[in-house]
Amino acid sequence: MEFEIWWLLAFPLFFVLGWLAARVDIKQVMTESRALPNSYFRGLNFLLNEQPDKAIEAFLEVVKLEPETIDLHFALGALFRRRGELDRAIRMHENLLEREGLAEEQRLRAQGELGQDYLKAGLLDRAEEVFGKLLQTPQHGLARTYLLEIYVQEKDWQKAIDAARELEKDTSKPLNADIAHFYCELALLDAAKGNPDAAAAHLQLALATNRQSVRANLMSGDLDAAAGQHEAAIADWRLVETQSSAHMALVVERVLGSYRQLGRIDEGVLWLRALYARHPSQDVFSALYLAVSETEGAIAATQLAREELRRNPSLRTLDRLLEAQLINAEPGERELLQVEKSLVAAHSQRMMRYQCDSCGFKAKQFFWRCPACGRWDSFDPERREGEV
Ligand SMILES: [Zn+2]
Structure with missing residues (x-):
């Protein structure tokens, strides 16, 4: 077999070439790092030591000394906004925009950032103006997304509908x-x-x-x-x-109310019993319990509460069971039952909450749009027992 000897010569050559390439890179890095002000490294050091405030001061010094560091401007601006230091974020992005010779792409980016600063600061008019100007630019997708958010916050629903329809075309979402x-x-x-x-x-x-x-x-x-x-x-x-069967929790009281108005509450209870068999839930149980107590009396209600407690042991159901038992109790038992009931009732009422599946926000009231994270349909329509 003929071995190609020249390969043996090629290996050291590759090695030397690699070494040279590495040296060139190292040299370049050394030159660049010498060009960076010391405060840049101080800033990095503070960041690594989890001292963000000192890091920011050091980076601000870099920005003053080296005004060409555009990306650092953007990074600091976004950081200020995230930390809620909106005055500083706005100043940072306004300064960028006042700059002469800023590339068009960066000018648009700075406008988009400034719009987000205004939005977070609650300056909706100014945010709307900035994003309105961006509609005719390549940043139109971002502009529409934030304009929609602004119209929702302003409760300008017709404009929100129009913006959402345009955004659907933009993003096909x-x-x-x-x-x-x-x-x-x-x-x-x-x-x-x-x-x-x-x-x-x-x-x-x-x-x-x-x-x-x-x-x-x-x-x-x-x-x-x-x-x-x-x-x-x-x-x-x-x-x-x-x-959505889960949303029946929001509906049952209303349906019963209308059956009552029609003078056909028995029909309502029959419907509710069937619904409870199809989709048992705590809120449906609660409505059914009250309706059964009203129409069929305490013994039927006790029976119902026992079944529910077996299916789904919860404080609220125990509260219902004690309530039903209290009605039928002998005078001697009544006092103790009353104490038990008031303890359980106070606790279970305090703990029943609607909750946002997206951010975990809890509320006594049901919301179609979460007041904390702003998402639509993120609230579970069934209340849950949990930590307050
Ligand atoms: Zn939420």
């Missing part, structure tokens, strides 16, 4: 669930102004946009009930079960 909420918000305003026809029309648009809009059916029922049309209201509310 469906926003129909959000748009349906915007129509529901418009319907709420109509109803508050005493215009139920306009409200009903907006709810129809919500359902046309998103057939799964639980809120539109729930609000349609509220409108019908307010107009005394309880049969229609019950039909609207019962549609919710076909969309």
Whole structure:
């Protein structure tokens, strides 16, 4: 076999070439690092030692000494905004924009950052102006996303609908669930102004946009009930079960109320018992328990509470069971039961909360849009027992 001797010569050559290449890199790095002010390394050192305040001061010095460090300007600006130091973030980005000779791409980026600073500072008019200007630029996707956020915060729902539709075209991400909420918000305003026809029309648009809009059916029922049309209201509310059985927790009291208005509470209880068998949940149980106590008496209610306690042991159910037992108790037992009940009731009431699945925010009230993280439909419609 003929071995190609020249390969043996080639190895040291590659080695030398590699070494030279490495030296060139090292040399370049050394030159660059000499060009950087000392404060840059001090800043890095503070960062590594988890002293962000001192790091920021050091980096600010670099920015003063070396105004060409554009990326460092952006990094510091974004950092200030994240830390809530919005004055500093705004100054940083305004200074960048005042600069002559800034490349177009960086100017647009600085505008986008400044818009976000204004938005976080609650200066919605200024943010809207900045993002409005960016609509005709390559930054239009970012601009529309933030404009939509601004319109939602301003509760300008018609503008929010238009912006969301444009954004859908930009990103091909469906926003129909959000748009349906915007129509529901418009319907709420109509109803508050005493215009139920306009409200009903907006709810129809919500359902046309998103057939799964639980809120539109729930609000349609509220409108019908307010107009005394309880049969229609019950039909609207019962549609919710076909969309999301969990949301029936928000509906059951309303349905029972309308059956009561129609003088057909027994029919309502029958329906509720069947619903509870299909989708047992604490909130549905609670409504059923009250209705059964009202129509069938304490013994039937005790029986129901025992079954629920076996299915799902919880303080709230125990509270119900004690309540039902208290009604039937002998005078001698009554006192102790009363103490037990008041202890359990105080605790279970304090602990029942709706919760955002996205950020964990807890509230006594149900929200369609989380007040903490701003997401739509992130609240679990069933309350949970948990730490306060
Ligand atoms: Zn949230």
